[in-house]
Amino acid sequence: MAAGLGAVAQLLEASLDPRQNKQAELAIRAEEKKPGFSLQLLQITATDSYPYNTRLASALFFKNFIKRNWTDEDGNYKLPLDEVATIKKELISLMISVPAGIQTQLGEAVSVIADSDFWERWDTLVDDLVSRLQPTNPAANNGVLQVAHSIFKRWRPLFQSNELYTEINHVLERFGTPFLALFEGLDAFIEQNKSNKDNLVIGFTQFNLMIKLFYDLSCHDLPPMFEENISGIASLLLKYLTYDNQLLHTDDDTEAGLLEFARAGIFEALTLYVQKYMDAFQPHVGHFVESTWSFLTTVGQETKYDILVSRALQFLTSIAGMPEHAEVFNAEGTLNQIVEKVILPNVSLRESDEELFEDEPIEFIRRDLEGSDSETRRRAATDFLRRLTEKFEASVTTVVLKYIEHYLAEYAKDPASNWKAKDTATYLFSAVAAKGVATTSHGVTATNGLVNITDYFQKHLAADLVSQDGVHPILKVDAIKFLYLFRSIITKEQWQEVLPLLVNHLASSNYVVYTYSAIVVERVLFLTDAQGQPIIAPSSITPLAKDLLEHIFQLIQKDAAPQKVQENEFLMRCVMRVLIVIKEGVVPYTDQVLQHLINITQIISTNPSNPRFYYFHFETLGAFIRFAAPANPEKLEQALYTPFAGILQGDVQEFMPYIFQLFAALLEANPSGTLPNYYQNLVAPILMPVMWESKGNIPALVRLVSSIISRGSQYIMDNNQVEPILGIFQKLLSTKANESYGFDLLESVVTFFPSTTLEPYFTSIMQIILTRLQNSKTETLTLRFVHFFHFVSAHDDKGYSADFVIQVTDKVQAELFTPIYLNIILPETQKLARPLDRKTAVISFTKTLANSEAFANRYKKGWGFTCEALLKLLELPPLPVGRDDIIAENDIEDMAFGVGFTPLATIRKQPRDHWPDTGVDLKAWVGKYLKEADGRHGGRISGFIQERLGAEAKAVLSSYIA
Numbered sequence: 001m002a003a004g005l006g007a008v009a010q011l012l013e014a015s016l017d018p019r020q021n022k023q024a025e026l027a028i029r030a031e032e033k034k035p036g037f038s039l040q041l042l043q044i045t046a047t048d049s050y051p052y053n054t055r056l057a058s059a060l061f062f063k064n065f066i067k068r069n070w071t072d073e074d075g076n077y078k079l080p081l082d083e084v085a086t087i088k089k090e091l092i093s094l095m096i097s098v099p100a101g102i103q104t105q106l107g108e109a110v111s112v113i114a115d116s117d118f119w120e121r122w123d124t125l126v127d128d129l130v131s132r133l134q135p136t137n138p139a140a141n142n143g144v145l146q147v148a149h150s151i152f153k154r155w156r157p158l159f160q161s162n163e164l165y166t167e168i169n170h171v172l173e174r175f176g177t178p179f180l181a182l183f184e185g186l187d188a189f190i191e192q193n194k195s196n197k198d199n200l201v202i203g204f205t206q207f208n209l210m211i212k213l214f215y216d217l218s219c220h221d222l223p224p225m226f227e228e229n230i231s232g233i234a235s236l237l238l239k240y241l242t243y244d245n246q247l248l249h250t251d252d253d254t255e256a257g258l259l260e261f262a263r264a265g266i267f268e269a270l271t272l273y274v275q276k277y278m279d280a281f282q283p284h285v286g287h288f289v290e291s292t293w294s295f296l297t298t299v300g301q302e303t304k305y306d307i308l309v310s311r312a313l314q315f316l317t318s319i320a321g322m323p324e325h326a327e328v329f330n331a332e333g334t335l336n337q338i339v340e341k342v343i344l345p346n347v348s349l350r351e352s353d354e355e356l357f358e359d360e361p362i363e364f365i366r367r368d369l370e371g372s373d374s375e376t377r378r379r380a381a382t383d384f385l386r387r388l389t390e391k392f393e394a395s396v397t398t399v400v401l402k403y404i405e406h407y408l409a410e411y412a413k414d415p416a417s418n419w420k421a422k423d424t425a426t427y428l429f430s431a432v433a434a435k436g437v438a439t440t441s442h443g444v445t446a447t448n449g450l451v452n453i454t455d456y457f458q459k460h461l462a463a464d465l466v467s468q469d470g471v472h473p474i475l476k477v478d479a480i481k482f483l484y485l486f487r488s489i490i491t492k493e494q495w496q497e498v499l500p501l502l503v504n505h506l507a508s509s510n511y512v513v514y515t516y517s518a519i520v521v522e523r524v525l526f527l528t529d530a531q532g533q534p535i536i537a538p539s540s541i542t543p544l545a546k547d548l549l550e551h552i553f554q555l556i557q558k559d560a561a562p563q564k565v566q567e568n569e570f571l572m573r574c575v576m577r578v579l580i581v582i583k584e585g586v587v588p589y590t591d592q593v594l595q596h597l598i599n600i601t602q603i604i605s606t607n608p609s610n611p612r613f614y615y616f617h618f619e620t621l622g623a624f625i626r627f628a629a630p631a632n633p634e635k636l637e638q639a640l641y642t643p644f645a646g647i648l649q650g651d652v653q654e655f656m657p658y659i660f661q662l663f664a665a666l667l668e669a670n671p672s673g674t675l676p677n678y679y680q681n682l683v684a685p686i687l688m689p690v691m692w693e694s695k696g697n698i699p700a701l702v703r704l705v706s707s708i709i710s711r712g713s714q715y716i717m718d719n720n721q722v723e724p725i726l727g728i729f730q731k732l733l734s735t736k737a738n739e740s741y742g743f744d745l746l747e748s749v750v751t752f753f754p755s756t757t758l759e760p761y762f763t764s765i766m767q768i769i770l771t772r773l774q775n776s777k778t779e780t781l782t783l784r785f786v787h788f789f790h791f792v793s794a795h796d797d798k799g800y801s802a803d804f805v806i807q808v809t810d811k812v813q814a815e816l817f818t819p820i821y822l823n824i825i826l827p828e829t830q831k832l833a834r835p836l837d838r839k840t841a842v843i844s845f846t847k848t849l850a851n852s853e854a855f856a857n858r859y860k861k862g863w864g865f866t867c868e869a870l871l872k873l874l875e876l877p878p879l880p881v882g883r884d885d886i887i888a889e890n891d892i893e894d895m896a897f898g899v900g901f902t903p904l905a906t907i908r909k910q911p912r913d914h915w916p917d918t919g920v921d922l923k924a925w926v927g928k929y930l931k932e933a934d935g936r937h938g939g940r941i942s943g944f945i946q947e948r949l950g951a952e953a954k955a956v957l958s959s960y961i962a
Contacts, residue, residue: 073695186207301350393450397432453489457479481516525581553600576619626906641678682704687705927959927960
């Protein structure tokens with residue numbers, strides 16, 4: 001029976017209190033299994049008499065509940081249908097009536113529902129929204145527009161497809177014209193209320209939402225109703241780009257307000273329109289360029305304008321990329337004006353930048369590094385300057401070099417006071433020297449031929465790296481960042497000279513200096529030359545590694561608070577890279593590295609707060625296990641068991657998938673060992689269904705269970721745990737998302753348990769697979785089934801064979817094997833792409849031709865078909881399995897962290913060759929195997945070759961046997 005509303009509300013209140021939140025959350029999770037729970041949450045969220053924070057907590061729980069429970073992987077509802085219908089009916093009117101903070105949470109829930117249901121299963125939504133719009137009542141419109149934006153913004157990152165365009169057209173037909181009509185009403189409302197602050201705020205809140213929606217609706221194609229009204233839209237945008245009203249100014253110079261956001265939103269929309277719809281927008285562009293220019297030359301330096309300045313510069317950058325418009329920037333004297341009035345004020349350091357450098361160094365680094373500071377003036381001004389340099393290389397370079405010389409001369413007059421002049425000079429130099437986009441892996445890869453990178457470094461920056469004192473730390477960072485940016489341009493020999501200087505700077509007392517040094521050391525260790533050889537030879541790092549690692553670990557643990565330890569992911573990434581480079585070189589100081597890694601694991605597991613840090617931390621542990629465990633398997637298994645098991649007991653959700661992978665890697669590092677006692681204690685808990693509920697755990701758990709089976713099959717049989725494992729296989733096979741993991745698990749079971757143990761279950765296993773193939777066949781499922789057939793029929797060493805599979809299949813249904821073999825196994829085998837999978841199929845077919853009684857007598861035609869399929873596989877031979885010791889690390893910029901599964905690259909599971917003794921030449925192996933079998937069976941096979949094969953197949957097969 002579900003608890004009453006009051007009881008649930010009390011639990012929500014308790015969840016806000018740190019002393020009782022763990023228990024409260026557990027109690028809420030127990031409540032959510034009961035029917036109608038989501039509607040209770042909505043009711044609490046809607047009720048004014050509850051405190052705001054309780055309602056907010058309720059909305060937050062509702063959003064997370066919907067994320068977990070709306071649909072399964074195949075898109076079927078997990079909630080009762082009447083509950084689904086009520087939620088869809090009530091959610092919109094509720095969202096419109098609640099305060100803004102709560103609205104945001106409900107908006108995310110709407111997005112989740114829309115992802116699965118909009119628009120086919122929720123085709124009344126747009127009409128419902130439109131019916132609630134009131135042209136002269138912004139207070140009522142804002143909730144409606146917020147809902148619309150939370151649904152339509154999903155389109156922005158998507159690639160075009162017929163389904164997507166059908167959905168967008170469905171929306172535009174109903175929403176497009178009423179949406180445009182709102183603009184007129186709103187414009188009048190803002191005019192009427194120009195001296196009423198409260199109404200202006202409501203009006204501009206609507207304006208901001210409308211600009212976001214204008215972008216959403218235009219992000220894929222120009223809506224016809226927008227194209228017809230483009231002049232009206234353009235004049236409205238121009239009006240509000242320059243609109244000002246004292247009542248909307250913020251009191252704080254650092255905080256952007258509604259006015260800034262409105263103008264920034266307009267610039268974003270303009271940028272989209274000039275990039276995608278220039279034909280329609282062409283006549284209006286000139287006015288916007290003038291307006292932007294006059295804005296940029298008069299705007300103040302306050303940080304509240306940063307977002308606005310950067311968007312305005314992004315708009316000009318798009319214009320500068322278009323040949324027909326770029327020329328306006330190239331006129332005599334204009335480039336000087338641009339550099340002086342727009343570029344320089346926005347690239348020079350401001351007081352607020354220095355404060356950030358001193359007070360929030362990690363934030364300074366994140367903004368300063370490529371890409372993470374797209375909203376800063378510096379980044380946007382640099383992009384604009386680079387775009388101009390692309391178009392007019394010679395003239396821009398000449399103008400900018402003049403300014404660089406001026407600033408360097410200013411610095412030389414009084415280095416202590418004028419250090420900022422040098423910072424500006426170096427910044428400008430980097431901006432015009434780099435060509436193209438810098439990549440996260442290699443930095444800048446092409447440069448402007450009119451400047452000399454090495455020369456600038458040696459004349460102006462090298463001294464700052466060498467000198468011990470008297471240089472402003474920001475100038476040291478400039479020198480280090482220069483190396484970072486141009487790391488691919490700098491030669492091997494130059495790196496040999498520079499690397500020791502960077503290593504010295506790891507000992508700097510300045511946070512930004514030592515962090516930047518770690519960043520550059522990590523990236524240069526990652527770099528390779530054209531031949532794929534590392535720029536810095538591992539042999540030159542190994543002797544330094546012990547002290548280097550010790551020092552970086554000390555920096556990470558300087559302040560023992562959990563959020564401070566995991567604040568700086570760049571340091572952790574550097575540790576990871578050093579371990580990847582020195583490989584087994586870590587073995588002599590296993591103890592000290594182990595101790596640091598355990599300490600850090602224990603500290604951060606009390607409060608995980610930085611996903612990037614802990615991703616690199618677990619990659620570091622992965623590298624350490626990979627290279628140190630084979631030499632000391634028992635030591636590492638024992639030392640790491642306690643901290644890892646502690647994380648599982650403490651239910652630290654974020655870490656679980658990593659810990660399962662690391663446990664597996666520890667077991668895999670010592671394949672000949674038995675299963676230690678403490679690992680035996682893991683088996684029962686990880687087989688519990690609750691562990692398998694989280695999608696992110698599944699790939700890692702499958703690997704862990706497989707590695708436990710490989711060393712503890714006897715223990716598992718003694719404890720009757722084979723059935724629960726097969727139960728997990730059945731559950732995994734039931735969804736598209738997990739079917740592949742189901743087969744991974746099944747193949748481990750077949751590899752490590754004796755066939756006598758599995759025989760009683762085999763018919764059920766086959767029935768489960770074939771039922772799924774019949775009801776919802778997918779490409780993956782088909783290929784995995786085909787591989788599984790070969791895997792079993794090739795394992796005659798374990799008492800299996802094609803005849804065994806035939807028997808089992810025909811138990812499921814008489815004569816079922818024939819159609820499956822002819823329609824699935826034979827044709828689909830050719831699609832197996834991985835070399836080891838093809839090899840397994842070759843062995844399976846060969847052993848079938850040689851040894852199968854069923855194919856000798858029952859399926860005489862089948863013997864010929866099998867032989868032809870085998871020859872096809874061999875004539876398109878599998879590639880030899882390459883060495884897989886290069887660790888291709890995930891590109892952190894592209895990774896989405898969260899509850900999902902993130903594979904650890906350092907311990908990627910290596911594919912296993914179950915038949916290493918066939919040698920490299922499979923054709924020779926096939927010939928030899930068939931020849932020996934022919935002898936064993938008294939010439940039976942050569943007889944079949946003569947009577948069951950066509951001339952071509954005969955010739956090819958005979959050449960193998962000869």
